[in-house]
Amino acid sequence: MWVPRFVCPECRTDLVETGAEQFACAACSRRFDRRGGLWRFLTDTRGARLEPFVRQYRIVRQREGRRPAAPDYYRRLPSVAPGDPHARDWQVRRETYHHLLGHVLAAGELQLRVLDLGAGSAWLSHRLAALGHHAVAVDAIDDEVDGLGASRHYATPFTAVQADFDALPFAAGQFDLVVFNGSLHYAADIAATLERAYGVLAPGGTLVVMDSPMFRADRDGSAMVGSARQHLIGECGCADVVQPGEGYLTFARLDGVADKLALRAQFVPSRGPLGWRVRRSMARIRLRRAPAAFGLWVAQ
Numbered sequence: 001m002w003v004p005r006f007v008c009p010e011c012r013t014d015l016v017e018t019g020a021e022q023f024a025c026a027a028c029s030r031r032f033d034r035r036g037g038l039w040r041f042l043t044d045t046r047g048a049r050l051e052p053f054v055r056q057y058r059i060v061r062q063r064e065g066r067r068p069a070a071p072d073y074y075r076r077l078p079s080v081a082p083g084d085p086h087a088r089d090w091q092v093r094r095e096t097y098h099h100l101l102g103h104v105l106a107a108g109e110l111q112l113r114v115l116d117l118g119a120g121s122a123w124l125s126h127r128l129a130a131l132g133h134h135a136v137a138v139d140a141i142d143d144e145v146d147g148l149g150a151s152r153h154y155a156t157p158f159t160a161v162q163a164d165f166d167a168l169p170f171a172a173g174q175f176d177l178v179v180f181n182g183s184l185h186y187a188a189d190i191a192a193t194l195e196r197a198y199g200v201l202a203p204g205g206t207l208v209v210m211d212s213p214m215f216r217a218d219r220d221g222s223a224m225v226g227s228a229r230q231h232l233i234g235e236c237g238c239a240d241v242v243q244p245g246e247g248y249l250t251f252a253r254l255d256g257v258a259d260k261l262a263l264r265a266q267f268v269p270s271r272g273p274l275g276w277r278v279r280r281s282m283a284r285i286r287l288r289r290a291p292a293a294f295g296l297w298v299a300q
Protein backbone atom coordinates (compact mmCIF):
# COMPACT_ATOMS: atom_id res chain seq x y z
CA MET A 1 0.00 0.00 0.00
CA TRP A 2 1.35 3.40 -0.97
CA VAL A 3 1.79 5.82 1.94
CA PRO A 4 2.47 9.48 1.02
CA ARG A 5 5.23 11.50 2.62
CA PHE A 6 3.81 13.21 5.70
CA VAL A 7 4.63 16.64 7.09
CA CYS A 8 3.35 18.40 10.20
CA PRO A 9 -0.19 19.62 9.38
CA GLU A 10 0.33 22.76 11.45
CA CYS A 11 3.83 24.01 10.59
CA ARG A 12 4.47 21.87 7.46
CA THR A 13 7.87 20.77 8.73
CA ASP A 14 9.20 17.29 7.88
CA LEU A 15 8.45 14.59 10.44
CA VAL A 16 10.94 12.42 12.27
CA GLU A 17 10.14 8.73 12.74
CA THR A 18 10.01 7.98 16.48
CA GLY A 19 8.76 4.39 16.38
CA ALA A 20 6.68 1.95 14.38
CA GLU A 21 4.01 4.10 12.73
CA GLN A 22 4.86 7.06 14.97
CA PHE A 23 6.21 10.46 13.98
CA ALA A 24 7.14 13.71 15.67
CA CYS A 25 7.44 17.17 14.15
CA ALA A 26 11.06 18.32 14.16
CA ALA A 27 9.99 21.96 14.71
CA CYS A 28 6.93 22.03 16.99
CA SER A 29 7.29 18.56 18.61
CA ARG A 30 3.69 17.52 17.91
CA ARG A 31 3.31 13.73 17.75
CA PHE A 32 1.31 11.70 15.26
CA ASP A 33 0.67 7.98 14.91
CA ARG A 34 -1.49 5.32 13.34
CA ARG A 35 -4.20 3.83 15.52
CA GLY A 36 -7.20 1.65 14.67
CA GLY A 37 -6.01 1.54 11.06
CA LEU A 38 -6.07 5.37 10.66
CA TRP A 39 -3.22 7.85 10.57
CA ARG A 40 -4.13 10.45 13.19
CA PHE A 41 -3.30 13.99 12.07
CA LEU A 42 -6.25 15.86 13.56
CA THR A 43 -4.77 17.97 16.36
CA ASP A 44 -6.78 18.42 19.59
CA THR A 45 -7.35 22.09 18.78
CA ARG A 46 -8.75 21.38 15.31
CA GLY A 47 -10.74 18.41 16.63
CA ALA A 48 -12.33 20.65 19.29
CA ARG A 49 -13.15 23.31 16.67
CA LEU A 50 -14.85 20.74 14.43
CA GLU A 51 -16.66 18.98 17.30
CA PRO A 52 -19.99 20.90 17.20
CA PHE A 53 -20.22 20.24 13.45
CA VAL A 54 -19.41 16.54 13.91
CA ARG A 55 -22.07 16.20 16.63
CA GLN A 56 -24.70 17.87 14.45
CA TYR A 57 -23.61 15.87 11.38
CA ARG A 58 -24.23 12.57 13.24
CA ILE A 59 -27.70 13.69 14.40
CA VAL A 60 -28.68 14.76 10.89
CA ARG A 61 -27.37 11.56 9.28
CA GLN A 62 -29.29 9.51 11.85
CA ARG A 63 -32.55 11.42 11.32
CA GLU A 64 -32.21 11.21 7.54
CA GLY A 65 -31.63 7.44 7.69
CA ARG A 66 -28.10 7.74 6.36
CA ARG A 67 -26.32 5.59 8.96
CA PRO A 68 -26.61 2.04 7.65
CA ALA A 69 -24.76 -0.76 9.41
CA ALA A 70 -24.43 -3.52 6.80
CA PRO A 71 -20.86 -3.85 5.46
CA ASP A 72 -22.24 -4.73 2.06
CA TYR A 73 -23.94 -1.34 1.83
CA TYR A 74 -20.54 0.41 1.86
CA ARG A 75 -18.93 -2.01 -0.57
CA ARG A 76 -21.65 -1.37 -3.16
CA LEU A 77 -21.54 2.43 -3.11
CA PRO A 78 -22.19 4.45 -5.19
CA SER A 79 -24.77 1.77 -6.05
CA VAL A 80 -27.58 1.11 -3.61
CA ALA A 81 -30.52 -1.32 -3.54
CA PRO A 82 -33.56 -0.10 -5.56
CA GLY A 83 -35.67 0.37 -2.42
CA ASP A 84 -33.04 2.52 -0.68
CA PRO A 85 -34.67 5.74 0.61
CA HIS A 86 -31.84 7.74 -0.97
CA ALA A 87 -31.71 5.82 -4.25
CA ARG A 88 -32.34 8.94 -6.38
CA ASP A 89 -29.51 10.87 -4.73
CA TRP A 90 -27.19 7.92 -5.24
CA GLN A 91 -28.18 7.72 -8.88
CA VAL A 92 -26.82 11.24 -9.30
CA ARG A 93 -23.69 10.36 -7.29
CA ARG A 94 -23.17 7.30 -9.49
CA GLU A 95 -23.49 9.41 -12.62
CA THR A 96 -20.82 11.78 -11.32
CA TYR A 97 -18.58 8.84 -10.42
CA HIS A 98 -18.90 7.61 -14.01
CA HIS A 99 -18.01 11.11 -15.26
CA LEU A 100 -14.86 10.85 -13.13
CA LEU A 101 -13.99 7.48 -14.64
CA GLY A 102 -14.71 8.66 -18.19
CA HIS A 103 -13.32 12.21 -18.16
CA VAL A 104 -10.39 11.99 -15.76
CA LEU A 105 -9.26 8.43 -15.17
CA ALA A 106 -9.82 6.94 -18.64
CA ALA A 107 -7.18 9.10 -20.27
CA GLY A 108 -4.56 8.85 -17.56
CA GLU A 109 -1.79 6.54 -16.45
CA LEU A 110 -2.57 3.18 -14.95
CA GLN A 111 -1.79 3.95 -11.34
CA LEU A 112 -2.63 7.44 -10.16
CA ARG A 113 -1.90 8.79 -6.69
CA VAL A 114 -5.33 10.06 -5.66
CA LEU A 115 -6.24 12.18 -2.65
CA ASP A 116 -9.91 11.82 -1.62
CA LEU A 117 -10.75 14.82 0.60
CA GLY A 118 -13.82 14.71 2.84
CA ALA A 119 -13.90 10.99 2.07
CA GLY A 120 -16.56 10.08 4.67
CA SER A 121 -16.91 6.30 4.61
CA ALA A 122 -14.16 6.26 1.92
CA TRP A 123 -16.29 4.54 -0.72
CA LEU A 124 -14.51 6.46 -3.49
CA SER A 125 -11.05 5.51 -2.23
CA HIS A 126 -12.21 1.90 -2.05
CA ARG A 127 -13.46 2.05 -5.65
CA LEU A 128 -10.29 3.69 -6.95
CA ALA A 129 -8.04 1.29 -5.03
CA ALA A 130 -10.02 -1.59 -6.55
CA LEU A 131 -9.16 -0.12 -9.98
CA GLY A 132 -5.47 -0.22 -9.05
CA HIS A 133 -4.92 3.43 -8.07
CA HIS A 134 -3.03 4.57 -4.96
CA ALA A 135 -5.80 6.18 -2.94
CA VAL A 136 -5.49 8.23 0.24
CA ALA A 137 -8.77 8.98 2.07
CA VAL A 138 -8.91 12.03 4.36
CA ASP A 139 -11.73 12.98 6.69
CA ALA A 140 -12.07 14.77 10.01
CA ILE A 141 -14.40 12.05 11.29
CA ASP A 142 -13.28 8.57 12.35
CA ASP A 143 -16.86 7.38 13.04
CA GLU A 144 -17.38 3.76 11.98
CA VAL A 145 -20.61 4.58 10.15
CA ASP A 146 -20.17 7.95 8.43
CA GLY A 147 -16.44 8.40 8.75
CA LEU A 148 -13.13 6.72 8.06
CA GLY A 149 -13.86 3.98 10.61
CA ALA A 150 -16.06 2.46 7.89
CA SER A 151 -12.84 1.60 5.99
CA ARG A 152 -12.88 -1.60 8.03
CA HIS A 153 -15.52 -2.88 5.60
CA TYR A 154 -13.21 -2.85 2.58
CA ALA A 155 -10.49 -5.35 1.69
CA THR A 156 -8.88 -2.94 -0.82
CA PRO A 157 -5.54 -1.33 0.06
CA PHE A 158 -5.70 2.44 0.64
CA THR A 159 -4.33 4.81 3.25
CA ALA A 160 -6.84 6.44 5.61
CA VAL A 161 -5.90 9.71 7.32
CA GLN A 162 -7.91 11.54 9.94
CA ALA A 163 -7.17 15.21 9.34
CA ASP A 164 -8.73 18.60 8.68
CA PHE A 165 -8.68 19.24 4.93
CA ASP A 166 -7.58 22.76 5.80
CA ALA A 167 -4.42 21.40 7.46
CA LEU A 168 -3.22 18.60 5.22
CA PRO A 169 -0.32 16.51 6.52
CA PHE A 170 1.24 15.84 3.10
CA ALA A 171 4.44 17.12 1.54
CA ALA A 172 3.86 19.27 -1.56
CA GLY A 173 3.54 17.89 -5.09
CA GLN A 174 2.76 14.23 -4.34
CA PHE A 175 -0.66 13.53 -5.92
CA ASP A 176 -1.79 13.17 -9.53
CA LEU A 177 -5.43 13.79 -8.64
CA VAL A 178 -7.05 15.61 -5.73
CA VAL A 179 -10.82 15.11 -5.35
CA PHE A 180 -13.30 16.84 -3.05
CA ASN A 181 -16.23 14.42 -3.14
CA GLY A 182 -19.41 16.05 -1.80
CA SER A 183 -17.30 17.94 0.70
CA LEU A 184 -15.87 21.27 -0.54
CA HIS A 185 -19.02 23.20 0.43
CA TYR A 186 -18.18 22.45 4.09
CA ALA A 187 -15.10 24.68 3.80
CA ALA A 188 -15.24 28.09 5.49
CA ASP A 189 -13.18 29.67 2.70
CA ILE A 190 -13.67 27.61 -0.44
CA ALA A 191 -11.05 29.37 -2.55
CA ALA A 192 -8.39 29.09 0.17
CA THR A 193 -9.14 25.39 0.77
CA LEU A 194 -8.97 24.63 -2.95
CA GLU A 195 -5.72 26.54 -3.37
CA ARG A 196 -4.10 24.72 -0.43
CA ALA A 197 -5.19 21.38 -1.88
CA TYR A 198 -3.62 22.40 -5.19
CA GLY A 199 -0.31 22.61 -3.30
CA VAL A 200 -0.15 18.83 -2.84
CA LEU A 201 -0.77 18.16 -6.55
CA ALA A 202 2.18 17.10 -8.67
CA PRO A 203 2.91 19.31 -11.73
CA GLY A 204 0.28 18.60 -14.39
CA GLY A 205 -2.08 17.08 -11.81
CA THR A 206 -5.87 17.39 -11.80
CA LEU A 207 -8.16 19.06 -9.29
CA VAL A 208 -11.73 17.72 -9.09
CA VAL A 209 -14.81 18.84 -7.18
CA MET A 210 -17.64 16.29 -7.21
CA ASP A 211 -21.24 16.67 -6.14
CA SER A 212 -21.25 19.81 -4.05
CA PRO A 213 -24.35 21.97 -4.64
CA MET A 214 -23.41 24.44 -7.40
CA PHE A 215 -25.18 27.67 -8.32
CA ARG A 216 -24.79 30.46 -10.84
CA ALA A 217 -26.00 33.12 -8.39
CA ASP A 218 -25.03 33.57 -4.74
CA ARG A 219 -28.59 34.55 -3.83
CA ASP A 220 -29.85 31.07 -4.88
CA GLY A 221 -27.07 29.36 -2.90
CA SER A 222 -27.77 31.36 0.24
CA ALA A 223 -31.51 30.70 -0.16
CA MET A 224 -30.72 26.96 -0.25
CA VAL A 225 -28.58 27.29 2.88
CA GLY A 226 -31.52 29.09 4.54
CA SER A 227 -33.88 26.20 3.65
CA ALA A 228 -31.34 23.64 4.89
CA ARG A 229 -31.18 25.54 8.18
CA GLN A 230 -34.97 25.34 8.54
CA HIS A 231 -34.76 21.58 7.84
CA LEU A 232 -32.13 21.20 10.60
CA ILE A 233 -34.30 23.06 13.10
CA GLY A 234 -37.68 21.64 12.05
CA GLU A 235 -37.06 18.05 10.99
CA CYS A 236 -33.77 17.25 12.72
CA GLY A 237 -34.47 19.06 15.99
CA CYS A 238 -31.16 20.98 16.05
CA ALA A 239 -31.61 23.96 18.35
CA ASP A 240 -28.27 25.68 17.65
CA VAL A 241 -27.51 25.14 14.00
CA VAL A 242 -23.81 24.88 13.18
CA GLN A 243 -22.89 26.17 9.74
CA PRO A 244 -19.37 24.76 9.19
CA GLY A 245 -18.73 26.38 5.83
CA GLU A 246 -20.22 28.35 2.99
CA GLY A 247 -22.69 25.51 2.27
CA TYR A 248 -22.69 25.84 -1.54
CA LEU A 249 -20.38 26.65 -4.43
CA THR A 250 -20.74 29.00 -7.36
CA PHE A 251 -19.29 28.41 -10.80
CA ALA A 252 -17.74 31.87 -10.67
CA ARG A 253 -15.92 31.15 -7.41
CA LEU A 254 -14.47 27.85 -8.65
CA ASP A 255 -13.54 29.30 -12.02
CA GLY A 256 -11.88 32.23 -10.24
CA VAL A 257 -9.58 29.77 -8.46
CA ALA A 258 -8.86 27.95 -11.73
CA ASP A 259 -7.93 31.28 -13.38
CA LYS A 260 -5.67 32.23 -10.48
CA LEU A 261 -3.88 28.87 -10.68
CA ALA A 262 -3.73 29.06 -14.51
CA LEU A 263 -5.82 25.88 -14.85
CA ARG A 264 -8.45 25.11 -17.48
CA ALA A 265 -11.79 24.18 -15.90
CA GLN A 266 -14.89 22.40 -17.17
CA PHE A 267 -18.12 21.23 -15.54
CA VAL A 268 -19.82 17.97 -16.50
CA PRO A 269 -23.38 17.98 -15.09
CA SER A 270 -25.14 14.94 -13.65
CA ARG A 271 -28.80 15.10 -14.57
CA GLY A 272 -30.23 12.31 -12.41
CA PRO A 273 -33.33 10.22 -13.03
CA LEU A 274 -36.47 11.76 -14.53
CA GLY A 275 -38.32 11.84 -11.18
CA TRP A 276 -35.44 13.74 -9.60
CA ARG A 277 -35.41 16.30 -12.43
CA VAL A 278 -39.17 16.78 -12.21
CA ARG A 279 -39.00 17.34 -8.43
CA ARG A 280 -36.24 19.90 -8.98
CA SER A 281 -38.28 21.78 -11.59
CA MET A 282 -41.22 21.88 -9.22
CA ALA A 283 -38.95 23.06 -6.41
CA ARG A 284 -37.77 25.91 -8.66
CA ILE A 285 -41.37 27.15 -8.90
CA ARG A 286 -42.21 26.53 -5.24
CA LEU A 287 -39.00 28.02 -3.80
CA ARG A 288 -38.65 30.71 -6.47
CA ARG A 289 -34.97 29.99 -6.88
CA ALA A 290 -32.69 27.93 -9.09
CA PRO A 291 -32.08 24.41 -7.80
CA ALA A 292 -28.48 23.33 -7.18
CA ALA A 293 -26.56 21.68 -10.00
CA PHE A 294 -24.51 18.56 -9.26
CA GLY A 295 -21.75 16.97 -11.26
CA LEU A 296 -18.03 16.95 -11.88
CA TRP A 297 -15.89 20.10 -11.95
CA VAL A 298 -12.44 19.39 -13.35
CA ALA A 299 -9.47 21.74 -13.49
CA GLN A 300 -6.13 20.84 -15.05
Ligand SMILES: C[S@@+](CC[C@H](N)C(=O)[O-])C[C@H]1O[C@@H](n2cnc3c(N)ncnc32)[C@H](O)[C@@H]1O
Nearest residue numbers: 118119120139140141163164165181182183186
Ligand atom coordinates in the same frame (compact mmCIF):
# COMPACT_ATOMS: atom_id res chain seq x y z
C1 LIG B 1 -21.46 14.82 2.68
S1 LIG B 1 -20.06 14.03 3.32
C2 LIG B 1 -19.38 13.25 1.87
C3 LIG B 1 -18.66 12.00 2.25
C4 LIG B 1 -18.18 11.15 1.07
N1 LIG B 1 -17.18 11.84 0.27
C5 LIG B 1 -19.32 10.67 0.22
O1 LIG B 1 -19.32 10.98 -0.96
O2 LIG B 1 -20.19 9.97 0.73
C6 LIG B 1 -18.90 15.36 3.63
C7 LIG B 1 -17.67 14.89 4.39
O3 LIG B 1 -16.77 15.99 4.51
C8 LIG B 1 -16.14 15.87 5.75
N2 LIG B 1 -15.57 17.17 6.15
C9 LIG B 1 -16.23 18.35 6.33
N3 LIG B 1 -15.35 19.30 6.73
C10 LIG B 1 -14.13 18.72 6.78
C11 LIG B 1 -12.84 19.19 7.12
N4 LIG B 1 -12.61 20.47 7.47
N5 LIG B 1 -11.80 18.34 7.05
C12 LIG B 1 -12.00 17.04 6.69
N6 LIG B 1 -13.21 16.52 6.37
C13 LIG B 1 -14.27 17.35 6.41
C14 LIG B 1 -17.24 15.41 6.69
O4 LIG B 1 -16.71 14.85 7.86
C15 LIG B 1 -17.99 14.42 5.82
O5 LIG B 1 -17.52 13.12 5.99
